[in-house]
Amino acid sequence: MPSKSARLAVHRFEFKAMGTRCDIRVFAPDGEAAARVFLACAEEVNRLEQKYSRYRPGNFLHQINLAAQHGGEAQADAECMSLLDYAHACHVQSEGMFDVTSGILRKAWNFDRAALPDAALLERTLQSVGWQHVQRDGLLLRFARKGMELDFGGIVKEYAVDRAVAVCRGLGIAHGVVDLGGDIGAIGPDPDGEPWRIGIRHPRAPEREVASIAIAQGALATSGDYERCIEIDGQRYSHILSPATGWPVQGLASVTVVAEQCVVAGSISTTAMLKEGAGAAWLAGLGAPHVWVDLDGNIGGSPEGGRDSNNLEIFQ
DSSP, X not given: OOOHHHHOEXXXXXXXXXXEEEXXXXXXXXXXXXXXXXXXXXXXXXHHHHHHOTTSTTSHHHHHHHHHHTTOEEEOOHHHHHHHHHHHHHHHHTTTOSOTTGGGGGGTOXXXXXXXXXXXXXXXXXXXXXXXXXXXXXXXXXXSSTTOOOOOTTTHHHHHHHHHHHHHHHXXXXXXXXXXXXXXXXXXXXXXXXXEEEEEEOSSOTTSEEEEEEESSEEEEEEESOSSEEEETTEEEESOBOTTTSSBOOSEEEEEEEESSHHHHHHHHHHHHHTGGGHHHHHHHXXXXXXXXXXXXXXXXXXXXXXXXXXXXEOO
């Protein structure tokens, strides 16, 4: 009898969504079955982008933010409110550092040119930041301050990974991996039971790996200061902005976290970055498998220089 791996072939689909390269690999009995899976995944990822992207005038998020700008009320739906419930839990756990209203700070920063923001503009923009000023009542959102805005940038791509994994499983796929710009979810191991091995790159030297992670189930996400940044007088300023100060965070250059869901891994890695110098200790207290690189190039995480049940190996 032929092995399971002999009956299934690996199929790969690449597309662009959410401003990044997306790569889905599945083991399917034939190309037609794989094509159905890929189409369904792409439709789901594109649905989430259309709905929650701040770059889509007139979309679902735009309508909410119109009300937020005026300090008014907006009607959400069950999916949106579920994401905001999770964002609230992250806000509490992070002691206010994970804040989905802080995306508006980008209006004070321009990462397309090497210049610091106008101090008065930054101070005014900070007045519109604060999840505590958003009230939830059923599916109704109330904004207590004018000029506010919701930004799902710290959640939706990771949520899209989880949704794509669910779509694959719902269509009978048991082996494969979803990669949306480095946020990764495992549908299951390869047909022979081997996990997917993911190399984690050094944020300052991409040719060098700082860790290797093997996952057959679950997900991983990475946050870093290298995606968008400017450098002024030798000082790097990243796109990750503190909701407390409005300034780019310092302390860690990148954080990768392994969790059961990608949205959880992403929120943990982002929170660790936002906690700056306290991020490494905060991560250690959570107990989730992780690896970090600080601004001095030091590498750490859990486990230190060894392996655990998630097959996380950190290279010193």
